[in-house]
Amino acid sequence: xxxxxxxTGTRDVLAPESAGFEAVVAxxxxxxxxxxxxxxxxxxxxxxxxxRRGVGEDSEVVTKEMYVFEDKGGRTLALRPEGTASVVxxxxxxxxxxxxKAWYVTPAFRYERPQAGRYRxxxxxxxxxxxxxxxxxxxxxxSLLADFYSSLGLERVELRVNSMxxxxxxxxxxxxxxxxxxxxxxxxxxxxxxxxxxxxxxVLDCKRPACVAVRAGAPKLSDALCGPCxxxxxxxxxxLDALGITWLRDNWLVRxxxxxxxxxxxxxxxxxxxxxxxxxxxxxxxxLVELLGGPPTAGVGFGSGxxxxxxxxxxxxxxxxxxxxxxxxVVDVTGGEVARDLTHELRSTGISADRAFDGRxxxxxxxxxxxxxxxxxxxxxxxxxxxxxxxxxxxRRDSGGSRDAIGAPEGDAGAASAGNDGGTAxxxxxxxxxxRDALAATLGGWLR
RNA sequence: GUGGCCGUAGCUCAGUUGGUUAGAGCGCCAGGUUGUGGCCCUGGAGGUCGGGGGUUCAAGUCCCCUCGGUCACCCCA
Numbered sequence: 001x002x003x004x005x006x007x008t009g010t011r012d013v014l015a016p017e018s019a020g021f022e023a024v025v026a027x028x029x030x031x032x033x034x035x036x037x038x039x040x041x042x043x044x045x046x047x048x049x050x051x052r053r054g055v056g057e058d059s060e061v062v063t064k065e066m067y068v069f070e071d072k073g074g075r076t077l078a079l080r081p082e083g084t085a086s087v088v089x090x091x092x093x094x095x096x097x098x099x100x101k102a103w104y105v106t107p108a109f110r111y112e113r114p115q116a117g118r119y120r121x122x123x124x125x126x127x128x129x130x131x132x133x134x135x136x137x138x139x140x141x142x143s144l145l146a147d148f149y150s151s152l153g154l155e156r157v158e159l160r161v162n163s164m165x166x167x168x169x170x171x172x173x174x175x176x177x178x179x180x181x182x183x184x185x186x187x188x189x190x191x192x193x194x195x196x197x198x199x200x201x202x203v204l205d206c207k208r209p210a211c212v213a214v215r216a217g218a219p220k221l222s223d224a225l226c227g228p229c230x231x232x233x234x235x236x237x238x239x240l241d242a243l244g245i246t247w248l249r250d251n252w253l254v255r256x257x258x259x260x261x262x263x264x265x266x267x268x269x270x271x272x273x274x275x276x277x278x279x280x281x282x283x284x285x286x287x288l289v290e291l292l293g294g295p296p297t298a299g300v301g302f303g304s305g306x307x308x309x310x311x312x313x314x315x316x317x318x319x320x321x322x323x324x325x326x327x328x329x330v331v332d333v334t335g336g337e338v339a340r341d342l343t344h345e346l347r348s349t350g351i352s353a354d355r356a357f358d359g360r361x362x363x364x365x366x367x368x369x370x371x372x373x374x375x376x377x378x379x380x381x382x383x384x385x386x387x388x389x390x391x392x393x394x395x396r397r398d399s400g401g402s403r404d405a406i407g408a409p410e411g412d413a414g415a416a417s418a419g420n421d422g423g424t425a426x427x428x429x430x431x432x433x434x435x436r437d438a439l440a441a442t443l444g445g446w447l448r
Numbered sequence: 449g450u451g452g453c454c455g456u457a458g459c460u461c462a463g464u465u466g467g468u469u470a471g472a473g474c475g476c477c478a479g480g481u482u483g484u485g486g487c488c489c490u491g492g493a494g495g496u497c498g499g500g501g502g503u504u505c506a507a508g509u510c511c512c513c514u515c516g517g518u519c520a521c522c523c524c525a
Contacts (some may be wrong), residue, residue, distance in 0.1 A: 060523050064449080083523085108525075113449080115519060122525055124506085191522080209523080218510075255524095278525060305525025333483075364478085366485040369459070381483055 001320035009112070009120030020310045021123075023321040026103055028125045032103040032147045037127055040102040042090045043062045044109075053291050055398060057259025058198055064111040068362075068363065080108035082257065083303045084285070085292070086126045092294035098131020111437060117276030117311050126282065128301035130289065135232045138300050139239030140264040145267060145280055146245050152309070153318045157279070158247065158269040162221060162253035163233040166261050166286065170224035174200055176219045204252045220251045229262055233446040236252050236263055239397030259285040263300065268309070271315035279312050280304030325383065327447050329369035330396075331379045333362050338380045342390070342439070349440045351447060370395060378439070379431075390439050392446075393431035 006012055013021060029039075035265035048068050067079035080086050083106055091100060105125045114120060129137050144332050149157050165173055177200045181188070188196060191210035193385025196203050203211050203424055206217070216330060225233065227259070242245050249267075255264050272279075289297035311320060328346055330353060332339035339355040346353040356365040362381070369377040379391040434442050 008516075027521075053498075065523080112523070113521095115521095116515090119525070124525060205523090257524095276525080280525070303525070307525050331484085361478085362483060363481080363485075368485085371486040377485080379484070383483080391484090393484075 009114035020321045034292050035336045037101040044085045045077045048076045053086050059258050065111050081110050091130050092292050100130045103127045123306040124303045126303035130299045133298035137237040143243050159247045160250040161265045162248045165229050170429040173224035187214050195269045201254045204254045239392050259288045261286045269312035279308040326374040327351045328353040328374050329372045329374035329377050331365040333381050334385045388436045389433045
């Protein structure tokens, strides 16, 4: 065991596993670019007040899980526990023209006991749209997330939706719920017996049987919505229907962050255990900009956890998320100069290339070439050097069943497949010499 | 914050009722093949048995503490 390890609840993601991260982020970027969103990069720490106010003073995330520290200047800062509050802070500070459509990828930090699908540093990607209360934007945001998931190949995903009302109808509901809870105080779980009054809504998403039982008879948000909120919600649902997005109404969907108004939604993966099946969620937060010192400005957005997305992909059997393959591995047993120059040249023409170092033996270099996953080896020995040519050797000809299927082109020039025999599954023995000067162009054609 | 299980090589793990210089497979390096990878063979490197303390003639093995991992509750992504 090494002297230092990644801190509790954090981990290192190395290649090839990290290819999943890369692919997810790339896919997300493409999805949101298609809808006109621009990347926002903001600090990973903020004045702790941004999150205290933004996420909610008595939310679980702020009270128990936030990394708060004092810097050398005596400022009280906090590591970002989620994405929205700091994006909204940036909006308030810079006041870009509205509607402002932003997307982000960021680590998020929460001090909790790690377990499957839960880390002290995890990664979220998301969007925020500020400056419009149009319910069609709620639809857009949900559809972006739905499209993103399906573009990854996820199928067993469930969308639940609810409306939290607004400043007009929420206080009344809160009061009604409070009165109901007061009458059933003794029946609540131990934690909420003591804390229900502070934020009655928290009781709604408590999973303990006691609270779940009490909740069954509680007043429903859907019955309490004021006219405009009900209208907004109807338009939202109609939009989802129009786009063919299936949803489930969940009256008890309240979400853990305090800033939500009107639309809330959550995606969960049916392929995952309930403990970590939440893969993304969000909603509208029309009061948040004001809370952080800006003018009254509507907002809507979502966050989705990359680790959870990858877990869901794995659970649905989706491997090969963007496994990239090296095109060429240069084997040079004449001292390395050719390898040095050739890899540089190939790369400059868009062909990915790697090589061996340290003057290893031919056998050893070919072994590395094999391991690298490269499609061809370019071999340079004394003969090639003298004749100014390169031996191009095809390294793999994978056929059915193997996880490499993704990169194996059918019927490339110079690579007619050799007969399979048990030990050396579908391996081609073909190689040929190509003039050094024409190499990049020739390979470019072959590898296409 | 609470609880269960687990810490022996880079990885997956053996290690008999405590008993000599702690093993295997895979991986890695080199050679067999002085110009050809995967299969095979040979050899090699790599471990203060998570850390500290204790019991004992003797601890990887037993006891205590601690750190770490993992899973669950809670909460969330």
